[in-house]
Amino acid sequence: MMNAIMGNALTRAIPALLLDLHGNLLYVNQGAAEWLRVPEGEFHPAENVSSLHFNDVIGKHTNVYWPMLCHLHAMGRNACVDMYCHTRQWVQWQLTAAGECLLLTGTDISSRRSLADSDALLRSLPCGLQQFTPEGIHHCANEVQQEIWNAIDPAMSRPGYNLFEEPLFQETGLCELFEDVLYTKSSARKEILLGYRERETNGVVRILPSYYDATVFAVTDEQGVVTSLQLVMKDITEKQLSFRRLEKSSRLLDLIIEHLPIGYIQFDHFGFIRRINHTQREFFQYEYEETEAPFNVMSDPFARLYGLDKLFKEVMVANKVIRVEKQLDFSKDSRWTTQSREVWLDLTLFPLKDPVDKQQIVAVLVNDITDRKMEQQMRNQLQRNTEQLHLFFDAVDMGYTTMEKDGTLSFANRKAEEMAGRRIFAGESIYEILPELGYATPFRARFSAALAGTSSASFSSYFPRRYKWYEFLITPMRDGTVSVFIRDITDSRNMQKDLFRANKQLNKLNKSLVNQNQQLEDFAHITSHNLRAPIANLKALMQMHNDSRLPQEREQYLSLLQEVIFKIDETLNDLVDVVQIRKNVDMDREELAFSQRLQYVKDVLFADIEKSGILLTTNFEHAPVLQFPRLYLDSILQNLITNAIRYRTQERRPSLHFMSWQENGYTILTAEDNGLGIDMERFGHKLFGFRKTFHKNKDAKGIGLFITKTQVEAMGGSIRAESTPGQGTKFIITFKTE
Amino acid sequence: MQSHNMIFIVDDDPIHQQIANIMIKRQGIGENVRAFSDAQDVLDYLRQYSFEPEQLPDLILLDLNMPVMDGWDFLNDYASFYKDLAKQIGIFVLTSSIDDKDRKKVDNYSFVKGYLTKPLSSEIITKLQAS
Numbered sequence: 001m002m003n004a005i006m007g008n009a010l011t012r013a014i015p016a017l018l019l020d021l022h023g024n025l026l027y028v029n030q031g032a033a034e035w036l037r038v039p040e041g042e043f044h045p046a047e048n049v050s051s052l053h054f055n056d057v058i059g060k061h062t063n064v065y066w067p068m069l070c071h072l073h074a075m076g077r078n079a080c081v082d083m084y085c086h087t088r089q090w091v092q093w094q095l096t097a098a099g100e101c102l103l104l105t106g107t108d109i110s111s112r113r114s115l116a117d118s119d120a121l122l123r124s125l126p127c128g129l130q131q132f133t134p135e136g137i138h139h140c141a142n143e144v145q146q147e148i149w150n151a152i153d154p155a156m157s158r159p160g161y162n163l164f165e166e167p168l169f170q171e172t173g174l175c176e177l178f179e180d181v182l183y184t185k186s187s188a189r190k191e192i193l194l195g196y197r198e199r200e201t202n203g204v205v206r207i208l209p210s211y212y213d214a215t216v217f218a219v220t221d222e223q224g225v226v227t228s229l230q231l232v233m234k235d236i237t238e239k240q241l242s243f244r245r246l247e248k249s250s251r252l253l254d255l256i257i258e259h260l261p262i263g264y265i266q267f268d269h270f271g272f273i274r275r276i277n278h279t280q281r282e283f284f285q286y287e288y289e290e291t292e293a294p295f296n297v298m299s300d301p302f303a304r305l306y307g308l309d310k311l312f313k314e315v316m317v318a319n320k321v322i323r324v325e326k327q328l329d330f331s332k333d334s335r336w337t338t339q340s341r342e343v344w345l346d347l348t349l350f351p352l353k354d355p356v357d358k359q360q361i362v363a364v365l366v367n368d369i370t371d372r373k374m375e376q377q378m379r380n381q382l383q384r385n386t387e388q389l390h391l392f393f394d395a396v397d398m399g400y401t402t403m404e405k406d407g408t409l410s411f412a413n414r415k416a417e418e419m420a421g422r423r424i425f426a427g428e429s430i431y432e433i434l435p436e437l438g439y440a441t442p443f444r445a446r447f448s449a450a451l452a453g454t455s456s457a458s459f460s461s462y463f464p465r466r467y468k469w470y471e472f473l474i475t476p477m478r479d480g481t482v483s484v485f486i487r488d489i490t491d492s493r494n495m496q497k498d499l500f501r502a503n504k505q506l507n508k509l510n511k512s513l514v515n516q517n518q519q520l521e522d523f524a525h526i527t528s529h530n531l532r533a534p535i536a537n538l539k540a541l542m543q544m545h546n547d548s549r550l551p552q553e554r555e556q557y558l559s560l561l562q563e564v565i566f567k568i569d570e571t572l573n574d575l576v577d578v579v580q581i582r583k584n585v586d587m588d589r590e591e592l593a594f595s596q597r598l599q600y601v602k603d604v605l606f607a608d609i610e611k612s613g614i615l616l617t618t619n620f621e622h623a624p625v626l627q628f629p630r631l632y633l634d635s636i637l638q639n640l641i642t643n644a645i646r647y648r649t650q651e652r653r654p655s656l657h658f659m660s661w662q663e664n665g666y667t668i669l670t671a672e673d674n675g676l677g678i679d680m681e682r683f684g685h686k687l688f689g690f691r692k693t694f695h696k697n698k699d700a701k702g703i704g705l706f707i708t709k710t711q712v713e714a715m716g717g718s719i720r721a722e723s724t725p726g727q728g729t730k731f732i733i734t735f736k737t738e
Numbered sequence: 739m740q741s742h743n744m745i746f747i748v749d750d751d752p753i754h755q756q757i758a759n760i761m762i763k764r765q766g767i768g769e770n771v772r773a774f775s776d777a778q779d780v781l782d783y784l785r786q787y788s789f790e791p792e793q794l795p796d797l798i799l800l801d802l803n804m805p806v807m808d809g810w811d812f813l814n815d816y817a818s819f820y821k822d823l824a825k826q827i828g829i830f831v832l833t834s835s836i837d838d839k840d841r842k843k844v845d846n847y848s849f850v851k852g853y854l855t856k857p858l859s860s861e862i863i864t865k866l867q868a869s
Binding site: 532533534535536537539540541543544560563564567682 | 858
């Protein structure tokens with residue numbers, strides 16, 4: 001009943017819903033049913049047949065659910081919810097109590113709602129909006145716009161402000177903009193600079209410009225009369241700064257390309273040159289003239305001659321980077337350059353997409369590598385020469401190395417490696433390869449001196465561990481390195497040594513032969529003089545004997561013959577002695593003490609020494625012994641003493657002083673007497689001759705010194721004499737020591 | 739036959755002195771034969787009697803190989819004064835040396851009349867007589 005009453009009432013009055021305390025719909029009138037698109041009439045939630053809930057019809061569309069609404073109602077607050085209905089209307093549902101039930105009445109609030117939406121829209125606008133009267137008087141401005149002006153001049157958003165009188169608007173051109181819009185009634189747009197502001201970036205405060213995009217449009221009524229002028233301003237500082245930065249980067253890029261240290265050529269899609277940078281223009285020594293036909297790499301004969309067209313095509317088609325070295329003879333072309341020479345170019349071609357028309361273009365980096373190529377060619381030539389030189393040195397039968405002054409090797413030929421007994425690598429030290437250099441040897445000293453020197457030096461050295469003789473020629477080179485030639489001279493050295501030895505033996509033999517020859521000649525001379533004379537006597541006496549008839553005479557001749565024969569026998573015996581001495585050149589030597597042998601001789605000559613009263617003194621301190629045949633030394637000492645006694649002077653007591661010493665590997669014995677002395681000028685050359693006497697001494701036979709000389713010389717020694725007549729004689733004997 | 743009054747034999751060999759003496763006298767080429775063992779004695783003699791021709795020998799037979807003073811020393815000394823002698827003396831070298839060098843060397847002394855090799859024979863004495 002109640003429901004029916006309510007239904008009728010509500011149906012006639014306003015759209016309404018009757019709900020139980022749980023939010024279940026009990027009744028929906030016609031108006032509410034249209035807005036909510038639910039059946040009109042009663043609902044019976046208890047039967048659970050076609051029941052509907054507040055949340056289904058309103059809550060889920062407004063996000064305001066039944067408990068929230070009930071809560072507001074219970075708290076005594078305004079429990080209502082706005083909903084945009086299917087009928088495109090804004091409806092406000094108001095909850096009120098209705099007995100044991102609750103009543104939800106709907107009110108169309110579409111008109112109120114649009115105004116509120118416009119305010120919200122203005123507030124939410126991400127840009128500034130300011131409204132002016134057609135006369136330019138400020139009417140209103142949103143918050144964003146007010147903030148913009150606040151930063152510049154707050155007066156610009158105050159009531160009564162006239163934009164046409166504002167200098168800033170005039171300076172920035174905004175006045176003109178408004179005037180245009182007022183005149184044309186269409187919108188106009190301008191980017192303006194509205195001063196500067198501080199910005200902190202990474203702790204640094206910078207003064208940066210503030211750019212704004214200003215759009216002005218007019219609002220007209222139905223008759224087309226301007227009712228207001230609207231200004232929309234948007235902060236485009238970031239965009240402008242980005243643009244400026246981009247522009248700056250672009251200019252920088254241009255500059256970089258222009259002044260790249262290598263050439264840059266840019267071709268368009270068709271192969272026409274569109275850009276050549278400064279470096280490349282300098283290289284070409286060529287200024288492009290506008291009147292000239294544009295150059296095309298695909299059709300230019302010079303480019304085609306060197307296959308540049310194919311390169312271009314390949315880059316375009318394959319869309320890949322190509323790097324190639326090209327040798328171009330510019331003397332065959334006058335269009336590209338006035339260089340007129342042959343050049344080597346390092347070309348890097350790479351495809352690019354034109355940012356504007358999206359066509360593929362080709363950029364070429366050009367690097368003039370002519371000098372490098374020439375240098376490389378020279379280096380290759382040099383290397384070839386060096387290799388040939390090395391091959392040559394390998395073929396040479398002589399060690400050859402090049403090294404730094406510190407001994408670091410840069411090359412060693414095959415022979416040098418053979419000598420070293422192993423491979424030699426560049427960078428090794430000569431001191432490691434030749435351990436002999438590692439010690440403080442004369443070789444090391446000579447080698448180091450030669451290395452440090454400025455002129456060639458050669459020397460040879462023996463390497464005992466290798467049993468080798470090497471000859472070194474060390475030549476300092478102009479580049480500071482040192483060339484060392486090493487020759488194995490072991491064979492030649494050995495041959496030289498053998499030759500030297502053979503020569504020495506030959507010399508010895510020759511000397512011996514000369515000596516023997518001399519001895520033979522001497523002997524012939526001696527026989528001629530000392531045997532021929534008695535033989536001649538014999539012959540004469542025999543003739544005389546035969547011719548004589550007188551027995552007395554014949555007896556006399558026979559007596560003389562006997563005397564001659566005796567003399568001949570004596571001479572022959574002396575000669576036999578001499579021959580014997582000369583024959584026995586290899587007589588055994590023994591160590592003899594001078595003092596002992598002298599004592600022996602003194603004993604033999606005791607009588608003569610006593611009779612003459614000769615004083616014998618000695619000094620054998622410096623050479624007390626001698627390796628010599630005992631028989632000969634005894635004979636020598638005996639002859640020297642006999643001589644001193646025989647040729648003593650009556651003016652003083654005779655004396656003889658013996659002295660011995662070592663000198664240059666020889667033993668020297670001197671015997672100095674104070675006798676008669678000999679006129680060396682007259683008799684010196686005959687002093688040691690056979691049967692030569694120089695004094696009228698009857699005992700003198702002239703054989704003693706001859707025998708002495710023969711004995712000394714037979715053992716490789718020599719004898720000489722110094723004498724002053726009336727003062728004495730000094731015999732000096734040099735004994736060859738074994 | 740030419741006969742020399744005085745002949746000097748200069749030789750250190752006493753047997754040769756006797757042989758020469760006997761042969762010269764037997765051949766009769768000299769009556770007064772004097773022998774010297776030391777050449778220096780002869781030079782001293784010649785110097786002493788250089789102005790007395792009758793004391794000077796007509797002929798000197800000189801040996802080369804002698805002790806103390808040999809024939810060469812004698813000739814060298816003699817060369818220095820023989821032109822001052824009151825008489826020209828014939829000097830013959832009489833030696834046992836058959837060395838050519840000695841023979842050629844003697845040629846250098848113009849005053850030496852000849853080079854004779856021992857033994858002294860009758861043929862040599864004949865040559866001496868001829869000279």
